[in-house]
Amino acid sequence: MLTPSESWQWNYCPKRDRLLLDLNDELQFCSPFSAAQLMAKPMQQALSINEAEVFWAIDNSLQALALPEAVRLELCLTGLSCAYLPLLAHKSWYFQQANNHSIELHSVVVVRGMNTQHALVISTDQESSTCLFLDSITTLAGKVLPRLHVVRLLNNRMSPLSKKNSLRYIA
Known part of the structure; x- marks a missing residue:
């Protein structure tokens, strides 16, 4: 690389x-x-x-x-x-609420709309984070957000990537 x-x-x-x-x-x-x-x-x-x-x-x-x-x-x-990119307004209502977790900068998180997708945390503060979707996701409203779409979400709309579910550790 x-x-x-x-x-x-x-x-x-x-x-x-x-x-x-x-x-x-x-x-x-x-x-x-x-x-x-x-x-x-x-x-x-x-x-x-x-x-x-x-x-x-x-x-x-x-x-x-x-x-x-x-x-x-x-x-x-x-x-x-x-x-x-400028600071975005959050679009949290398009995604399911998750357990309130501490979200780490530059970590991979899981976001759930009508489907589940991984996102990369680009910036974060105490209440919300800016995320880059690693693949397309369908929101709760049925709108499809494409791969590499950037969105700001409340931190209670995402979950940290679980080590036991990590694809790297399966196999």
């Missing part, structure tokens, strides 16, 4: 209308986020040490899901690009 580097550069591409991360001269990550979703459009902004630490924290959490390396890398980079 690629390793974060100070040579990685954040950019906004008006032609593609996407936030990009230049990884080297031949490789570029295109985020799913357009200008309308961004609070800032970076130009030649180098990856910071803090962002590299976040990359490794996300990768460490995703290890529990036994995902292919390419998918894990995509999720790590998409998680990093979420830092350019």
Whole structure:
């Protein structure tokens, strides 16, 4: 898997209308986020040490899901690009209430609508967290939110990933 580097550069591409991360001269990550979703459009902004630490924290959490390396890398980079999104209003009423748990930053959680899905916690505070869905989920209202959709939820709408249910530990 690629390793974060100070040579990685954040950019906004008006032609593609996407936030990009230049990884080297031949490789570029295109985020799913357009200008309308961004609070800032970076130009030649180098990856910071803090962002590299976040990359490794996300990768460490995703290890529990036994995902292919390419998918894990995509999720790590998409998680990093979420830092350019503004704070969202919460959409908790679309999801089932869970037991009130302490939610950890950069952890994988379980969210239940009409189906159950994993999400990555991008930011958190005492009451709510911003999450990146790892696959599509159908809300209680029947709306399908696509893979890599970012939503803010009250912490009582998600459960930590149970170690005994972790796909990495089954088999």
